Amino acid sequence: MVTPNNDMPPIPTSRYAHIVGWGMAVPDTILTNHDLEAIVETTDDWIRSRTGIKERRIAGETESTASLGLKAARKALEVADILPTDIDLIVVATSTPENIFPSTASLIQNWLGANRAGAFDLSAACSGFVYAVDMAAQSIRSGSMQVALVIGAETMTRVMDWQDRGTCILFGDGAGAIVLKASDVEGGVLSAVLRSDGSGGDMLGIPTVGSEDLYHSDFSPNGHKMHKMHMNGGEVFKFATRVIAESIQQALVKAGIEIEDLSLIVPHQANLRIIQAAARSLKVEPELFAVNVDRYGNTSAASIPIALCEAIDQKRLKPGEYAAFIGFGGGLTWASMVIKWTGVRTADTRTGISINQQRRQISYMWVRLRTQWKRLNHQVSNIIERLPFRRNRIQRLRDKVDQL
Numbered sequence: 001m002v003t004p005n006n007d008m009p010p011i012p013t014s015r016y017a018h019i020v021g022w023g024m025a026v027p028d029t030i031l032t033n034h035d036l037e038a039i040v041e042t043t044d045d046w047i048r049s050r051t052g053i054k055e056r057r058i059a060g061e062t063e064s065t066a067s068l069g070l071k072a073a074r075k076a077l078e079v080a081d082i083l084p085t086d087i088d089l090i091v092v093a094t095s096t097p098e099n100i101f102p103s104t105a106s107l108i109q110n111w112l113g114a115n116r117a118g119a120f121d122l123s124a125a126c127s128g129f130v131y132a133v134d135m136a137a138q139s140i141r142s143g144s145m146q147v148a149l150v151i152g153a154e155t156m157t158r159v160m161d162w163q164d165r166g167t168c169i170l171f172g173d174g175a176g177a178i179v180l181k182a183s184d185v186e187g188g189v190l191s192a193v194l195r196s197d198g199s200g201g202d203m204l205g206i207p208t209v210g211s212e213d214l215y216h217s218d219f220s221p222n223g224h225k226m227h228k229m230h231m232n233g234g235e236v237f238k239f240a241t242r243v244i245a246e247s248i249q250q251a252l253v254k255a256g257i258e259i260e261d262l263s264l265i266v267p268h269q270a271n272l273r274i275i276q277a278a279a280r281s282l283k284v285e286p287e288l289f290a291v292n293v294d295r296y297g298n299t300s301a302a303s304i305p306i307a308l309c310e311a312i313d314q315k316r317l318k319p320g321e322y323a324a325f326i327g328f329g330g331g332l333t334w335a336s337m338v339i340k341w342t343g344v345r346t347a348d349t350r351t352g353i354s355i356n357q358q359r360r361q362i363s364y365m366w367v368r369l370r371t372q373w374k375r376l377n378h379q380v381s382n383i384i385e386r387l388p389f390r391r392n393r394i395q396r397l398r399d400k401v402d403q404l
Helices: 044-051 065-080 104-112 125-142 198-203 233-255 272-282 300-313 355-386 388-403
Strands: 016-025 029-032 055-058 089-093 118-122 147-155 173-183 188-196 262-267 322-329 333-340
Touching (some): 016 065, 016 125, 055 173, 065 104, 065 147, 089 104, 089 125, 104 118, 104 147, 104 355, 125 147, 125 188, 125 300, 125 322, 125 333, 147 300, 173 188, 188 233, 233 262, 233 272, 262 272
Parallel strands (some): 089 118, 089 147, 262 322
Antiparallel strands (some): 016 173, 016 188, 029 055, 147 173, 188 333, 322 333
């Protein structure tokens, strides 16, 4: 018979997941439209008139999806003033993970020193960040988690076909992160609507391990290249303009508010014309939308948290105001969310160095030392395994086992 644990605190009847920290990271290298003119047949005017994009960021040789995600995560923890050991869950939304496994989330978990956290990657393309926030928020509302770190991180330029001007002009690299924390104060994530239509999967994708395209030559019958993005731009445009307004309206209904109550809409930064079409469909002013696609291009799952971070820095959200997120992309998938901003203080309003800030820095240093020690230990172990006396000893043990 299982004895109930009376020491466990009761789960509050009303729990909310509040955004208490945020951070972003983008590479230093900028690729302008004029730079692209030397790579593919295009012009600055052609790109800007069709997409609104002027430039995008390109990850350097030493940068990766995980390293960008780590930088954004550390900034979010600084704003929240939370220790890595306080994190219960890390979710990374990405279409360009470091590996199939281990997950990018696990790499970041290790580098942060978040040794109490579960970690996994979530794949929902450009909708991934909203999906991930909802997964984390539901975990918090259920009472199983107190603190969650949600990251959207991408190195999209590494899966581009640089001969395809229909896709390579659109995408860039970057990462954004938020920290969600449990509270019994109403606010934070109020509603979410997640949707998918797999019948449109061929409109946008990246064939990789396990794809049927593996069994064909370098070019599959449908024209897709292995490990490179393909997109039917016209069909994706129609899909996006159709679902954005409807999805936001559904999330507003679930949250119990009206479109007039929103102070900010943070859309996936795919194309300026899509955002303008969404504003017309919703019958709102374009200024209600956070837009930075002109400077970063389409950073897939990272675009919403990057745009959110910049909107917060621009003081576009005040305590008690409502905001909506909307993502859409490969799958096909789309997702919307309504939040109530609670106006937590940012790191800029604190003076001096907090005790937690010092503890975080010590934690990061310890993780680096521990990682180096483990690598050294593995190298020494491998050397010892190759020594003759070691091999003879192992062989004698195997012989004894065989004789049993």
